[in-house]
Amino acid sequence: MNVIWARSAAILISLVVASAGIYFLAGPVPALALMCVSLLGLLAYYLYQIDRLWKVLDAPAYGEIPSALGLWGEVYYRLHRLVKRWRTQVLQVEQQHTRFIQAIQASPNGVLMLDDADQIEWCNDVAEQHFGLSARRDVRQRITHLIRRPEFVHYLTRQRFDDPLLMRDMGEHKHSVIAVQILPYGDNRKLVITQDITKLENTEAMRRDFVANVSHELKTPLTVLTGFLETVRDLPVSEEDRKRYLDMMLVQSMRMQSIVEDLLALAKLESDAQPPGQELVYVPALMAHLVHDAEALSQERHHIATEVDPSVGLRGSESELLSALGNLVSNAVRYTPAGGRITIRLSWEDGHAVFAVADTGLGIAAEHIPRLTERFYRVDRSRSRDTGGTGLGLAIVKHVLSRHHADLRVTSEVGRGSVFRIIFPLDRSVRQPVEAAMGGTAMPLPLDPSKRAA
Numbered sequence: 108m109n110v111i112w113a114r115s116a117a118i119l120i121s122l123v124v125a126s127a128g129i130y131f132l133a134g135p136v137p138a139l140a141l142m143c144v145s146l147l148g149l150l151a152y153y154l155y156q157i158d159r160l161w162k163v164l165d166a167p168a169y170g171e172i173p174s175a176l177g178l179w180g181e182v183y184y185r186l187h188r189l190v191k192r193w194r195t196q197v198l199q200v201e202q203q204h205t206r207f208i209q210a211i212q213a214s215p216n217g218v219l220m221l222d223d224a225d226q227i228e229w230c231n232d233v234a235e236q237h238f239g240l241s242a243r244r245d246v247r248q249r250i251t252h253l254i255r256r257p258e259f260v261h262y263l264t265r266q267r268f269d270d271p272l273l274m275r276d277m278g279e280h281k282h283s284v285i286a287v288q289i290l291p292y293g294d295n296r297k298l299v300i301t302q303d304i305t306k307l308e309n310t311e312a313m314r315r316d317f318v319a320n321v322s323h324e325l326k327t328p329l330t331v332l333t334g335f336l337e338t339v340r341d342l343p344v345s346e347e348d349r350k351r352y353l354d355m356m357l358v359q360s361m362r363m364q365s366i367v368e369d370l371l372a373l374a375k376l377e378s379d380a381q382p383p384g385q386e387l388v389y390v391p392a393l394m395a396h397l398v399h400d401a402e403a404l405s406q407e408r409h410h411i412a413t414e415v416d417p418s419v420g421l422r423g424s425e426s427e428l429l430s431a432l433g434n435l436v437s438n439a440v441r442y443t444p445a446g447g448r449i450t451i452r453l454s455w456e457d458g459h460a461v462f463a464v465a466d467t468g469l470g471i472a473a474e475h476i477p478r479l480t481e482r483f484y485r486v487d488r489s490r491s492r493d494t495g496g497t498g499l500g501l502a503i504v505k506h507v508l509s510r511h512h513a514d515l516r517v518t519s520e521v522g523r524g525s526v527f528r529i530i531f532p533l534d535r536s537v538r539q540p541v542e543a544a545m546g547g548t549a550m551p552l553p554l555d556p557s558k559r560a561a
């Protein structure tokens with residue numbers, strides 16, 4: 108017997124007992140009257156409680172379950188328990204849902220859900236950006252009404268989703284490339300995943316350009332070389348001409364050799380995932396080497412000066428740094444007309460070791476400066492070629508510096524000269540005791556005139 112029956116029985120039994128008492132004391136009429144009045148009172152009380160319950164069920168609000176004594180107290184207590192349990196469950200589901208949404212929002216990819224009529228059910232912020240949609244405004248809209256690009260409509264309606272669709276210049280971003288992949292799920296629903304592959308596409312375009320550039324750079328000397336070879340083979344040439352042709356062929360093959368060497372140096376730098384070590388570079392030997400090379404290249408046509416603070420020490424790869432600094436020095440010599448001045452400087456700036464090469468040469472117009480470190484980028488193609496340049500020197504410099512976490516800063520004025528500065532990070536700038544730096548015999552460095560890192 109449950110609590111309701113037990114309590115109801117208790118109430119009725121006490122009523123019957125009380126009525127029986129009255130019956131023996133005062134006769135049947137008062138007993139019947141007590142019975143009727145009590146039952147009517149009980150009925151009124153029950154109706155009142157049913158009304159309260161009705162109102163609660165009509166507009167349930169957590170924490171507003173009424174309380175009462177006795178039987179109705181039991182009913183309300185159970186109702187309260189039920190509401191509490193459901194509320195906990197709803198909160199748990201809500202939390203899960205929020206976490207799920209947060210996880211999808213954290214994804215770098217766009218996620219968009221379509222119902223069986225291709226209407227937007229939900230999308231994350233990234234998908235909003237990629238498609239230029241608004242999750243609030245556009246929900247329940249047919250996607251093809253919002254994204255009207257024919258290629259997208261075709262992709263959606265064709266119902267073959269093996270490969271992603273590439274869409275260019277989407278949303279607010281011009282020159283962007285978005286890969287769109289549709290994944291059917293559930294009962295005729297679709298999940299649309301979008302990924303920004305602009306960088307990937309740009310890298311691919313750069314790779315294609317690079318291959319085209321390399322081929323072009325090698326083709327020119329090769330064509331010249333082939334021409335001379337055919338001439339020497341097919342035509343009767345004098346001994347003097349033959350020697351001249353051979354000299355010119357040698358120049359072309361040396362040019363190809365420099366290009367290939369620079370390409371190999373770049374490839375080596377790129378493929379080396381290990382950062383350069385933290386070994387101390389023997390700066391006096393490095394400087395001596397740079398000056399020696401600059402003088403050899405200049406052949407006394409320039410005034411070459413050094414301003415080296417002997418307390419500056421560097422940590423890093425000696426061969427890579429020699430290659431990078433050497434490239435800057437050789438550029439200064441090659442792009443400065445005879446009579447100009449070249450200054451090689453090593454100093455402190457705010458605790459950073461700074462290497463600088465200043466020249467009084469041709470200078471570079473501002474619009475070229477940001478592009479100088481691109482492979483094969485030259486301001487003046489013929490001057491670069493005539494002085495033995497490959498257009499890869501500053502690309503090598505950039506790589507070496509990024510491996511050393513150093514910065515390249517270029518200031519230049521056309522007709523007045525340029526300054527190329529390398530700012531080394533604090534952990535690679537070392538303050539040396541001056542005597543140690545000044546004394547000591549120059550460490551033998553590989554005196555390779557091409558100054559390649561390879």
Ligand SMILES: Nc1ncnc2c1ncn2[C@@H]1O[C@H](COP(=O)(O)OP(=O)(O)O)[C@@H](O)[C@H]1O
Nearest residue numbers: 438439442485486487491496497498499500501
């Ligand atoms: N000191 C400089 N003065 C003027 N122009 C320079 C200087 N250094 C570099 N440049 C310009 O930057 C271009 C790229 O340099 P780099 O990558 O070393 O190739 P290159 O083999 O042509 O020297 C050069 O072709 C030149 O136009």
Ligand SMILES: [Mg+2]
Nearest residue numbers: 438496500501
């Ligand atoms: Mg160069």
